[in-house]
Amino acid sequence: MSAVLVFVDQPSAHGGAAALPQSTQELLALARAVGEPVVVLAGPLSGEVLTALGAHGASRIYQCEQSELFEYLVAPKADFLTHVAAQLQPAAVLLENSAECKEIAARVGIALSAGVISDAVGLDAGLNVQKSVLAGSYTVTARATTATAVITVKPHSVHAEEAAVPALPEVEVVSVIFGPASLAARIIDRTGKPASGRPELTEARIVVAGGRGMEGNFGPVEELADVLGAAVGASRAATDAGWIEHSAQVGQTGKTVSPQLYISAGISGAIQQKSGMQTSKVIVAVNRDAESPVFDIADFGIVGDLFTVLPQATEEIKRRKG
């Protein structure tokens, strides 16, 4: 069975309760389905992470924590992954679909002369990749024509579960020699952002999003999100106004989300907003203008004032949940 590499970046830093980020669990489930899962891990390997990787079926772990990986942008991580891939000649290299991982994939593709497919939502045993394009208006099947396929996979593309039989991974510490061109974009400063305690936007089952109609007060959106265990999203109008951080933006230049439920409040539904949320399973819209384009794609639309509708729904959910 050929190796399938799964790139894992600093799992201990993901902030969730589980030892492994949800995305890593999903990638390992996919890797098991198409080959022998081998983890390429950037950062320290704790006992807890080692056990969890084994439980998810990782047969081997290649680890590197050289400081260059974290001092320069993208390129050293790509070099590390390329180094392992060149050795193992895997059928596929899987990464999560974050901006940084897509760029790592891009560089690994050039280094290995391997086709890169981003934004995958499905993958079969023949490494045919499903993805949606043109803002969700088409679903295509794409394939790499090269010996190795480099694929970045969106959250929820597969059900994450532990392997039927846990593995006892062998660990090999890799030492990578970075070329001068890879040590060129130096990270000279970092500012952490406070954690919200809410689920990650692209991984959340439910997203409650607010737009210009929030008029500077995201309270009603946040309170509804919290009773639903949802992530908070926003339109660009709301993030540009500074009412909420830019990382909450949903849309063409923000996050693409496909949750089970997307509740849109005070958002008109411009094409750039729709392109980030129209593959959601169920869409609910609250807007006081019946002509808003968001109603064209809403499964349940309410023409009304969000400042009365959202709090009423929040109270009712609290009451029902007792």
Added chain:
Amino acid sequence: MENSALNIVVLVKHVPDVQLNRHLTGEENTVDRSDSILSELDEYALEAALQLVEARGGVAAGNNVVAVTMGPAGAVAAVKKALQIGAFEGVHLSDEALAGSDAAATSLALAALIRHLSPSRPVDLILTGMASTDGETSLLPAQLAARLGLPQLTFAASLEVTDDGGVRRAVIRRDGDSQSEVVQATLPAVISVTDQINSPRYPNFKGIMAAKKKTVTTLTVADIAVDPAQVGRAGSWTVVESAQVRPPRTAGTIINDEGNAGLLLVDFLAAQKLL
């Protein structure tokens, strides 16, 4: 030397207008480019270039901004729009052999093109959009940087070029989910910019008239010494096997709030088993 002149290449792509219905066509499932425009997201890269050179005395002080596109005959419209907005010259890489190029093949061709431009005058900065609004892969800037062996400063939400005793550096801010990073590299560098970096200007009458006198050079793969087998479908490492139209979403139930819409919303969520 303070603020020495810059030679900037801005990559602009000709893409179907996002406001219209967009289609895939043909056996290869390529994007239908009939109603296309300069990619909205590339306007931010052009604006960033124009601001950098304006702060350095513009074209009179020896600065240059070259708008470059790779695409079929009609793609020259994207370069022309960039000239109207303010780029000083244009280059259009156009060749039958390029049809169907994926990101890897596109980056190979654009890297060769930039090498081709460099002997007459070294390129200091290559600016791109954060993503093309049709492919939306964001793979190209990283692949181009890898092919050229240049530093990649990607997803810049701000950009500054400093000159320290002749060492010119680009410094960007990159906003991630959990942190914001400041990243620095010496020039030349490949930089992609986000829509947070500036507010792009519109072409004005003067710009539209001036653009008529600006030159657009058309190049083929032979001109830039690229083997046709390395680009286009032949040189791509990925194929699109099939495409299905996703049925467009249709409107569901729309109600007017009569004082109980919040309760009806909760009923709806309960019925959908979403609570």
